Amino acid sequence: MSLSIEQLAADVRADREVHSARKRPFMRWEWLLLLVVLATFGLNSWASPYFLDPYTLSDLTYNFTEKAIVALPMALLIIAREIDISVAGIMALASVAMGMTAAAGYGLPAIVAMGVLAGLLCGALNGALVTLFKVPAIVATIGTMSLYRGIAYAVLGDKVLKAYPPDFAYFGQGYAFSLVSFELVLFLALALVSGIVLHFTVVGRRIVAIGSNPTAALFSGIRVERYRFWLFTLTGGAAGLASVLLTSRLGSTRPSIAVGWELDIITITILGGVSILGGKGSIVGVVLAALLMGLVTFGLGLLNVPGIVMSIVVGGLLIGVIALPILFRQMRAARRGT
Amino acid sequence: ADKPVKLGLVAKSLGNGFFDAANKGANEAAKELGGVEIIYTGPTTTTAEGQIEVLNALIAQRVDAIAISANDPDAVAPTLKKAQARGIKVMSFDSGVAEDARTVHLAPSSDALIGEACLNLISDAIGGSGKIAILSATPTSTNQNVWIGVMKKDLAEDRFKGLDLVTIAYGDDLADKSYRETQALLKQHPDIQGIISPTTIGIVAGAKAIEDQGLSGKVWITGLGLPSELEGHVKSGTVKSFAIWNPIDLGYSTAQIAVQMVRTPDAVGPGKTVKVGRVGEIAFDDKGLGAMAKPFTYDKSNVEEFAKIF
Amino acid sequence: MRLHKIDRDVGLFVITLLLLGGVALKFPDFITPRSLADLLDDTAILVLLALGQMLVLLTRAVDLSVAANLALTGMLVALLNQAHPGWGVLPVVILSPLIGALLGAFNGVLVWKLKIPSIVVTLGTLSVYRGAVYVASGGAWVNSNQMSESFLGFIRTQMLGLTVLSWLAVVGVILFALALRLSVTGRNFYAAGGNPGAATYAGIDVGWMQFLAFTASGAIAGLAGYLWVSRFAVAYTDVAQGFELQVIAACVIGGVSISGGVGTVAGVVLGALFLGIIKNALPLVGVSPFWQMAISGLVITIAVILNARGDHSSPRRILEEARP
Amino acid sequence: MTEAILTLESVTKSFAGVHALTHGALELRAGEVTALIGENGAGKSTLVKILTGVYRPDGGTIRLRGQPVAVTSAAHARSLGITAIHQEAVVFDDLTVAENIFIEDRPRTRLGAVDWALMATRSRAILKELESDLDPTTPMRQLSVAQKHLVQIARALSVDARVVIMDEPTAALSHREIEDLLAIVRRLRAEGRAILFISHKFDEIEAIADSYAVFRDGAAVGAGRLAQTSRDELVALMVGRPVGQVFPKTEAKIGPPVLEAQGLTRLPEFEGIDFTLRRGEILGIYGLVGSGRSEMARAIFGVSQLGAGHLLLDGQAVRFAHPGQAIKAGIAYVPEDRQSQGAVLTLPIFQNVTLARLGHYAKAGFLSGRKERKTASILAQAMQLKAASLDQNVEELSGGNQQKVVIAKWLATDPKVLILDEPTKGIDVGSKAAVHRFMGALVRQGLAILMISSELPEVMGMADRILVMRRGRSVGLFERATATPETIIRAATDA
């Protein structure tokens, strides 16, 4: 027997019309970001004569591609109301795994597979801590952050692993075509996939629902814990992949690789408009935010502004871009109110 | 030279007195040579990734030469090679990079000399015999480990037979960890008499820990540090003497060499001897390695005077 | 049915004692009064910061900027002391919590008035404050010989076998315990974070309580800035880099719920001591320096897993922001 | 008739374009219970929040004993002598009972410190007045729903408020507890307080209220003495149109068993529950709050796991490891707490409706918004959903309309068995009738419904058979024809 909704409707006598006018949500945040990105681009070209140069623009992308690749699954994770602070630690451990694989004489495919696999495993452990042991994500990954990097230190000590085959350099230093780096192409492809998954598929809708109301999502038949687990695993895998790129770009592995990156990655995600409270966010925003971070840091670098002063700008940007629209809204409301 | 020579001087990290002093020396050289612009820069923290971002910015500005003190000899190599491919001259100073990623490397002193100096200093402080320990930076820092290796080798020799190295601790170049490690050292080995810390944060924090334990005058610390940072500890008697090469001269020589690499490329390279203004001459071996003088020793008699300079 | 909070504190106490005993087995001198006093001295700053962080966590927020606040305030008072060594330590002791409170209040205002999630606000100010240290100092260090005698000596003064630094922590703990138990404002921190919606109905302004918590946490971070700089006798840009995570770890190990409304002073003190013991014991018991980080990471992870088991009451999330 | 203590004149309030109140008017008198009634979303709770300082009104006047006042905060309201039990549970799970009671004004010692001893003593006294021997030092978390409610009432009594507002205080209470509550209300009235009593249940209103006020679409549309009106008249005022029978039980053809439970057990929550649910049947489950009904439903649905016992669906033994399997097998569960378990408040209506069966609206994993909206639109019409657009977020709807969205979500899964947990809790008469008509239509189509309800008239009116649970055990199965309210209540309470 199948329930006929049409018949039901007739049966209960409908007397109120609910129109289904499509209220296109105005993507305010993304527009705002785009504006800031363009402004920064303009400012950079104005402030430095070296900015508008194909080589410069190509080098610029290296400032953000690896972080942005991790920011993509991080966005999904935060949308699902979780977070992973251990990503940089995962990168270190994955790099060590790759270095050891290379040192053992395995070839390119094995090395790359090992890096991604190590990332997946670390992510899965995070996922298990959160879903099986019910440890809040922020807490669990603060712990595993030092655990993963600690293992990297323990294994490698003061040694360096650099027995990578020559071809390995392609991932972090190669160009897909002319001056467009492989990293950038990979990031854009992954962004496209993430965007489609998040915004147009069943999986994406479920992630949003989990982040908006986990209990209701569970009652709606969504395997909430399973989704969470796989999102952590995916984030770990992305960190592993980013580690492949970074290790290849550096050509060597040390346990201190990517130290402190977790904050940059989370900053990109939040700047991209992903709500830390879950349930809201877009991939377009994350891509724009990554681009913005790259433009700002590189632009200031061109002006030889010290990195630490840059961090003031980035921190201020994070607060400012989020606070200003709220401030304007409040001021407008106050004016209307009186 | 009509167009000014632009030289990027890349520190391990900014906010480090040693490199600030080197920058001072580089600027002295620039003034002497004329037509030279020094861009002094570096990352926020001592990471290779940060240095690469800085290097990319320098490459984009089309500097003529880059002189770098590397946080990681291998990780910055690909980027430096890219710089070379775009016609930029590259050298390293203080902390070297892979051989194929630079033309020459200017070491402040030879590793052998530094290791030996450290042992001489501690031997002098504790009166020739006793138990000693080493407080290093991170377990992964290359130059620290090379120096420690030299010290271990020298300790086997007769002249240092009174010294008994009991342990090596790592303070990670963090003040609090170095302090805590020193405390642990003193507890673990109550009969220890001297600590060698060949790193500036280590020697400063270690000295403070000794003083706080009330062991000033009983346990001595020495190593590599800046006069301005150690003046107080020399006066309080925890540090009898310490050594450092002159960072101003190092920066000065680096700038001299780098500018010559641009203006007279053939004059600088492996196996060549280069004139460096007031410092004299520096000879590079066939691997492009050159060293300045042996480290200079500071004690009560001269620390105040040099503290004003660096 | 979950463990009652008190039972949990007792459990942590027992574990901490066991840890202490375990280290003592390997290294008996670790539990001499002198060593324990050193341990307290070394953990005092962490204890104080964790108390402030607890207040913030109670209101369902988090303060990631404490370490940067500490570094900035520490640098500012060190510069002040350098410029006016004759002024003695008193202005520093008064000014450092004030500067810190100001920095904390800035976080608080953004959370309270603009309702920006605390994690976002403090992630931003974390960078800004840290950068400001560099700008303030021009990247230069302030070294021990540039600090006045009283600046360095004050926290080292011995009283009844403990240093002033340790006494500050002891007094802080007592004050917090009393205030959280006996003052109406103290109780309101629990209410505001435990159920923000209900708190609003009960006339408790949740945003205001968060503002107070951030300001208090900032004041403590500021004071800790002086304590840190004086204790290690050096001020530079990277001081206490990443320390905020240890502070949060101390709170979580101590049973403070990341989703607000739950936490005791006793737990936080034990959590901080637990971390302090590990940090101090690892170099002593002769663990390879390469393994230290992995072991402390493992211990933190395990402690956190054990402690999270009582925390099932509310749906887990990153941070449940308090919105009425 | 005494002077009005509290008067509201054309109070208005809107939220981002939603006019919650357009003309709020009300008069409360000392020693009187005034019932405030109105459909879901009529603006009742908004009014309460304005009176207690949670919201600030956009316009209008509030007079306290003739003097205009502006209530600026909850604390201010309390100082004015206004206190409220809000519709949402406002308790602090991690604090003690005593502290919950005195959360707004903790007694202090002379030194200004919180006086825990005095707080406990006074709590004990207030609880005793309410005929409860709860220990004031118990953590709130350990209390049952009804006990928590009691604490909220105690809180309202802890201040000497002249105006006591109760926003649907009985929604979560069982029959017996409602009686107790009404006794308390009578006592408050006798003490000369003015009471505003909000409820959707006419039995209660008729039992307790002296006067009434009716709201419709944010405006006061009528007020007067309860004795001078009739239920029909009130209902007509509320909905602006006549409403048919409230429990339109229509006979459906009862078919073969669909869902059979044999000895369902999950200790300590419930034990040894047997029942058979047949096609076209509504099986009512009645019991006091805390009797384990929701736990059993959740275990059937796979949210939690059964400890022992068998579940047969169409004669096949089934056991669901998670709700997804139950949904696939044709079981739908409308949970009791729509805010936390039912609706995803920050998602649009149409996305809520399709959430439990997303695969149905997707090709190769890609969702079709058109398909989703079509289903949502049909169901919304059928449920008489009051919303501006299907793209509106559910949080913008009133409680009753939120519940309709949740029910729509479950109907969209095309179930064989529908479990309804308190389906009309907090729903106004109009919507209630709609839901009940809907249930009738569903069983006529062959659906089997398991209806958990604490509202006896609803159970008696809608169910074909009634299973009564007490303390996790089934204590009787009654046929509709033979059941009387008395027998059922006796079974449920062991009275």
Ligand SMILES: Nc1ncnc2c1ncn2[C@@H]1O[C@H](COP(=O)(O)OP(=O)(O)OP(=O)(O)O)[C@@H](O)[C@H]1O
């Ligand atoms: N915070 C808010 N934001 C936006 N709209 C709101 C808000 N609170 C209430 N509303 C809207 O105001 C109207 C009145 O809601 P209110 O809660 O007062 O209704 P009610 O009469 O209490 O209904 P119920 O019987 O369902 O509790 C509804 O349309 C509701 O959607």
Ligand SMILES: Nc1ncnc2c1ncn2[C@@H]1O[C@H](COP(=O)(O)OP(=O)(O)OP(=O)(O)O)[C@@H](O)[C@H]1O
């Ligand atoms: N004595 C108690 N101690 C702690 N929690 C209790 C107690 N009694 C009930 N509860 C909790 O209260 C909630 C309501 O109980 P339950 O769901 O079993 O009631 P019910 O019979 O379904 O009634 P209803 O659905 O009408 O609320 C449950 O979450 C249960 O865990």
Ligand SMILES: [Mg+2]
């Ligand atoms: Mg209401």
Ligand SMILES: [Mg+2]
């Ligand atoms: Mg129930």
